Amino acid sequence: GPRTGWWRDAVIYQVYVRSFADSDGDGIGDLPGVTARLPHVKELGADAVWLTPFYASPQADGGYDVADYRTVDPLFGSLSDADDLVREAHRLGLRVIVDVVPNHTSDQHPWFRAALAGGPERERYHFRPGRGAGGQLPPNDWESVFGGPAWTRTADGDWYLHLFAPEQPDLNWDHPAVHAEFESVLRFWLDLGVDGFRIDVAHGMVKAAGLPDIGASEQAKLIGSQVLPFFDQDGVHEIHRAWRALLDSYPGERIAVAEAWAPSSERLALYVRPDELHQAFNFQFLTCGWDAERMRATVDASLAATGAVGAPTTWVLSNHDVVRHVTRYGGGEQGLRRARAATLFTLALPGSAYLYQGEELGLPEVTDLPDELRQDPAFLRAAGQDGFRDGCRVPIPWTAQGPSFGFGDSAPWLPQPAAWRGLAVASQSGDPHSTLELYRAALALRRELPGLGDGTMSWLPAPEGVLAFARPGFVCTLNTLDREVQLPLPGRPLLTSAAVEFGADSALLPAESAAWWAI
Numbered sequence: 294g295p296r297t298g299w300w301r302d303a304v305i306y307q308v309y310v311r312s313f314a315d316s317d318g319d320g321i322g323d324l325p326g327v328t329a330r331l332p333h334v335k336e337l338g339a340d341a342v343w344l345t346p347f348y349a350s351p352q353a354d355g356g357y358d359v360a361d362y363r364t365v366d367p368l369f370g371s372l373s374d375a376d377d378l379v380r381e382a383h384r385l386g387l388r389v390i391v392d393v394v395p396n397h398t399s400d401q402h403p404w405f406r407a408a409l410a411g412g413p414e415r416e417r418y419h420f421r422p423g424r425g426a427g428g429q430l431p432p433n434d435w436e437s438v439f440g441g442p443a444w445t446r447t448a449d450g451d452w453y454l455h456l457f458a459p460e461q462p463d464l465n466w467d468h469p470a471v472h473a474e475f476e477s478v479l480r481f482w483l484d485l486g487v488d489g490f491r492i493d494v495a496h497g498m499v500k501a502a503g504l505p506d507i508g509a510s511e512q513a514k515l516i517g518s519q520v521l522p523f524f525d526q527d528g529v530h531e532i533h534r535a536w537r538a539l540l541d542s543y544p545g546e547r548i549a550v551a552e553a554w555a556p557s558s559e560r561l562a563l564y565v566r567p568d569e570l571h572q573a574f575n576f577q578f579l580t581c582g583w584d585a586e587r588m589r590a591t592v593d594a595s596l597a598a599t600g601a602v603g604a605p606t607t608w609v610l611s612n613h614d615v616v617r618h619v620t621r622y623g624g625g626e627q628g629l630r631r632a633r634a635a636t637l638f639t640l641a642l643p644g645s646a647y648l649y650q651g652e653e654l655g656l657p658e659v660t661d662l663p664d665e666l667r668q669d670p671a672f673l674r675a676a677g678q679d680g681f682r683d684g685c686r687v688p689i690p691w692t693a694q695g696p697s698f699g700f701g702d703s704a705p706w707l708p709q710p711a712a713w714r715g716l717a718v719a720s721q722s723g724d725p726h727s728t729l730e731l732y733r734a735a736l737a738l739r740r741e742l743p744g745l746g747d748g749t750m751s752w753l754p755a756p757e758g759v760l761a762f763a764r765p766g767f768v769c770t771l772n773t774l775d776r777e778v779q780l781p782l783p784g785r786p787l788l789t790s791a792a793v794e795f796g797a798d799s800a801l802l803p804a805e806s807a808a809w810w811a812i
């Protein structure tokens with residue numbers, strides 16, 4: 294039934310394919326590389342992998358510019374490699390979620406090429422005449438997420454809309470051919486055996502009728518406010534409902550997770566109503582900082598909003614678009630301390646959790662990449678809103694040796710810091726104090742303890758700066774302060790992010806640490 298789905302408390306591990314494992318020595322990760330490293334994900338204790346786009350693409354935006362939704366880019370392998378990956382994952386008991394990018398295609402997609410040549414495919418995108426004398430000005434005042442106008446002029450004088458890079462023209466979801474094509478693409482991958490989809494820019498597919506100017510309101514112009522005529526329009530929900538019906542027509546509970554940036558928890562919850570998508574990323578921990586009261590409010594708002602529609606929430610600390618959370622939390626030893634604590638805290642909450650490759654190693658953001666190696670179109674346009682995104686996409690270190698710490702047999706597409714030798718999977722494996730072993734232990738306990746996963750939680754009284762909550766048979770404590778705090782003993786210690794001292798009836802929580810207790 295709908296309340297017993299595997300996805301309600303799933304731990305889903307995000308693989309950024311380009312940076313996970315390189316099987317053919319070209320310095321770029323690929324699907325056979327992922328397949329060979331699936332045992333790491335299994336041993337970690339995740340339930341599923343989500344693979345970022347590996348489809349045919351000119352790679353203007355790390356593959357989020359798709360030229361053919363039904364083929365694998367030769368950079369990443371072949372369709373038969375995708376098939377092997379899905380089979381091997383299933384053999385290991387892991388589910389596989391793939392990305393679908395329906396807001397825009399690549400400018401090299403056959404539709405857009407035909408559109409530029411003046412064909413009827415033009416109607417499948419948003420082409421408009423310009424404003425001002427000779428149509429010299431863009432049709433409206435919308436700005437691209439990557440900076441600059443959201444419009445580019447073509448040789449024949451018309452302009453086309455792109456909310457992201459000019460190489461990513463936005464599709465017109467008022468056109469029936471667009472609906473039919475994407476339903477066919479979903480079926481293609483479902484037939485190949487995938488267990489679900491991560492829907493890129495799920496909140497952006499439908500634009501306000503007439504593509505109105507944002508207007509004079511400076512506040513509305515801030516991309517971060519998300520109160521914009523091209524995001525979170527009510528019309529997107531009809532598409533998601535149709536996709537849900539399609540998913541439900543397949544056996545085995547195939548799921549969809551929305552990448553949606555909504556202006557409030559309540560608006561986000563609309564995406565996960567019972568006849569819509571299964572999950573939506575809850576991005577609130579990306580911005581809530583390290584503050585007990587804000588963290589508590591974030592948890593409350595997240596659980597209340599999705600709970601009201603019967604959906605589980607999701608917990609996200611990092612992904613391929615944001616600064617890694619070790620660095621967001623201050624970097625260095627302090628950042629790592631907080632990151633480990635935040636992980637135990639979120640993994641103990643009700644709902645599903647998304648992990649981003651490398652966070653289980655405590656990898657920090659790489660901030661000193663040479664400009665000429667950067668690939669992020671936001672960097673290339675020099676106008677990123679939240680910083681640039683190559684520093685969280687540096688290839689994973691697997692071993693202490695080799696030209697790329699085991700990522701592949703040659704130099705990786707982005708250089709790894711020398712200190713990553715000590716953060717490699719092989720370096721941390723078996724070290725009980727390592728971040729990798731903390732994640733493994735946490736995920737193993739999450740499976741074993743009946744009180745974790747989906748369900749309810751309740752806050753317990755705690756001193757200022759400390760959060761404590763109970764779940765059946767279980768308590769989690771988080772000390773956000775930079776000094777130790779003494780508490781009445783919450784229970785029998787199960788797992789801690791930093792060594793806790795405890796006696797017969799009290800415990801000393803170290804600075805910036807979390808602990809799990811059995812009661």
Ligand code: TEU
Nearest residue numbers: 354357438457493494614671677678679
């Ligand atoms: O991201 C959509 C999005 O709006 C966020 O990317 C964010 O605002 C931006 O990354 C900040 O720089 C998705 C993908 O996750 C991202 O990698 C793609 O670049 C984008 O869609 C376009 O497909």
